[in-house]
Amino acid sequence: MLKNITFSAEKELIERARARAAAESTTLNEEFRRWLEKYAERPFEADAFAELMEQFDYVRPGRSFRREEMNER
Numbered sequence: 001m002l003k004n005i006t007f008s009a010e011k012e013l014i015e016r017a018r019a020r021a022a023a024e025s026t027t028l029n030e031e032f033r034r035w036l037e038k039y040a041e042r043p044f045e046a047d048a049f050a051e052l053m054e055q056f057d058y059v060r061p062g063r064s065f066r067r068e069e070m071n072e073r
Helices: 011-023 028-055 067-071
Strands: none
Touching: 011 028
């Protein structure tokens, strides 16, 4: 079930966004739904990254590196 929400933005910004959506054969509403879905998923992505990094917690360089050493290529 879709639920309506209201946002406020500058008139010019809304007009530019609608024009871009129209040029891309979509609507501002559809683009917002896509953005909202990605936004809602973001914390879960951060959690997955934290879990991945925990898997490599055993890796220790054995010492601190100087700035020059970290920037070497």
